[in-house]
Amino acid sequence: MLDFDYERPGSLDAAVVLLAEHNGSARPLAGGTDLIDHIRNERLTPDVVIDIKRIPELNVLECTNDGLRLGAAVPCSRICADDNIRSRYAALADSCSIIGGIQIQNRASVGGNLCNAGPAADSIPALIALEATCLITGPDGSREVPVESFCVSKGETVLQRGELLVELRFGPRPPHSGSHYRRFIPRNEMDIAVVGVGASVTLDEAGEAITDARVALGAVAITPFLAREVNDALIGKPATDQTYAAAGEVARGIISPITDMRGTREFRLHLTGVLVERVVREAVHRAVN
Amino acid sequence: MSKQRVVTCSINGHEESFLCRPRQTLLEVLRDVLDLTGTKEGCSNGNCGACTILLDGRPVDSCLVLAVECEGAEIETIEGVAAHGQLAPVQQAFLEGAALQCGICTPGFIMSTKALLRENPHPSEEQIRFYLAGNLCRCTGYDKIVRAVQATAEQAAAEN
Numbered sequence A: 001m002l003d004f005d006y007e008r009p010g011s012l013d014a015a016v017v018l019l020a021e022h023n024g025s026a027r028p029l030a031g032g033t034d035l036i037d038h039i040r041n042e043r044l045t046p047d048v049v050i051d052i053k054r055i056p057e058l059n060v061l062e063c064t065n066d067g068l069r070l071g072a073a074v075p076c077s078r079i080c081a082d083d084n085i086r087s088r089y090a091a092l093a094d095s096c097s098i099i100g101g102i103q104i105q106n107r108a109s110v111g112g113n114l115c116n117a118g119p120a121a122d123s124i125p126a127l128i129a130l131e132a133t134c135l136i137t138g139p140d141g142s143r144e145v146p147v148e149s150f151c152v153s154k155g156e157t158v159l160q161r162g163e164l165l166v167e168l169r170f171g172p173r174p175p176h177s178g179s180h181y182r183r184f185i186p187r188n189e190m191d192i193a194v195v196g197v198g199a200s201v202t203l204d205e206a207g208e209a210i211t212d213a214r215v216a217l218g219a220v221a222i223t224p225f226l227a228r229e230v231n232d233a234l235i236g237k238p239a240t241d242q243t244y245a246a247a248g249e250v251a252r253g254i255i256s257p258i259t260d261m262r263g264t265r266e267f268r269l270h271l272t273g274v275l276v277e278r279v280v281r282e283a284v285h286r287a288v289n
Numbered sequence B: 001m002s003k004q005r006v007v008t009c010s011i012n013g014h015e016e017s018f019l020c021r022p023r024q025t026l027l028e029v030l031r032d033v034l035d036l037t038g039t040k041e042g043c044s045n046g047n048c049g050a051c052t053i054l055l056d057g058r059p060v061d062s063c064l065v066l067a068v069e070c071e072g073a074e075i076e077t078i079e080g081v082a083a084h085g086q087l088a089p090v091q092q093a094f095l096e097g098a099a100l101q102c103g104i105c106t107p108g109f110i111m112s113t114k115a116l117l118r119e120n121p122h123p124s125e126e127q128i129r130f131y132l133a134g135n136l137c138r139c140t141g142y143d144k145i146v147r148a149v150q151a152t153a154e155q156a157a158a159e160n
């Protein structure tokens, strides 16, 4: 591997100062499951790697009635082990339980998954469905960005030079709500999504009609995105198979996926419809139970 | 050239200090600096699990960990599995069940199995297969490996 230096700041302030000092030649290191491979392949050539795992703000994990605070460096395995997250923010736990195998989940963070900005990154559709907000800190102070605006292109985010993603913040879950993330891969585990779908739905008190919905699609565009037309096809509709099928049809109509080694355009179109239908059905099922 | 760093951590229960450069992975340091060559290198990109070790009790791919990150950590490798010159039950089960051929994947499978059985002493076959999905074997096939894990769990249950 190319040579680089290593710093391990113990505070957020120290990390921001270090990033500023190195003026673009430093790279944050969370779990390293993307970064170390990128450095090995010389796709990235930082002079300094800044280990952010010992910064307290990036290790926060608090799931209460007021919402969820998820530090950017918390590894997937800690998220999957949290019963409150599994019941209230199920789509997030679903995605973290399928990112790589156990070895990867013990290191990989959701912050790193998001900052790496892969089109097929599994956590991003779940974060969008659950309406997460990104807390960012940099040399000019802090700002907040809705997660659906965070990735601007493949591998590119809104982060400016010297900025760190600190935390993902989620509001409290409304009563009668449920969420789910699922992807299609040709194996049972350890593969990259051909299509991934995250959904969150809220039902009326009777559990019969959908009062709110957020559906996000992954691996069918340059970044995962909020499928507003699909939300509109669900909101105000009865929670029935017919509604889910119609939403799947709408999803097919708004994407123009590419053909690559993982699947053809036609296959992705078909899968997107099927997955939207199934993921929304499961989210409704969880909202009822 | 970056400076060499001194890292102090526990390896198989013994405190060790070693010198490394930031770009050296834990896998490289274990094998090339500490002469602990039981941990194997397969892909060097996190896909095969041959380099699996336990870091603070949890399985990780040592090819995706920088050695400098390990200051103060507790590391367990395959060399620490057999106690007093006796194969551990999990190693005995792999041997008796012919759950290895070339053996390159075996240290990784054994470390993952140790962590699995600590977390969940009575895993179902599906749980075993899911937990071991990050360990690949090119020769034995997974059925014998899964059976060796089941045999280890059954033996531990019988002894309790």
Ligand SMILES: Cc1cc2nc3c(=O)[nH]c(=O)nc-3n(C[C@@H](O)[C@@H](O)[C@H](O)COP(=O)(O)OP(=O)(O)OC[C@H]3O[C@@H](n4cnc5c(N)ncnc54)[C@H](O)[C@@H]3O)c2cc1C
Residues within 6 Å of the ligand: A027, A028, A029, A030, A031, A032, A033, A034, A035, A036, A052, A072, A073, A098, A099, A100, A101, A104, A107, A108, A109, A110, A111, A112, A113, A114, A115, A116, A120, A121, A122, A123, A159, A163, A164, A165, A166, A190, A191, A192, A193, B045, B046, B047
């Ligand atoms: C074998 C294997 C299987 C995988 N399987 C999957 C899978 O099934 N699904 C999936 O989605 N992904 C998968 N991945 C990729 C996944 O591990 C990563 O995307 C992971 O989530 C990244 O997190 P990390 O903590 O390891 O990030 P790192 O590698 O530490 O960082 C990733 C990038 O983000 C930057 N960064 C990290 N944190 C911050 C921050 N707080 N602020 C600013 N920048 C930051 C880094 O500089 C780097 O460029 C797999 C990887 C491997 C090696």
Ligand code: FES
Residues within 6 Å of the ligand: B040, B041, B042, B043, B044, B045, B046, B047, B048, B049, B050, B051, B052, B061, B062, B063, B064
């Ligand atoms: S050598 Fe580390 S996972 Fe293959």
Ligand code: FES
Residues within 6 Å of the ligand: B099, B100, B101, B102, B103, B104, B105, B106, B136, B137, B138, B139, B140
């Ligand atoms: S025994 Fe050869 S790779 Fe598993």
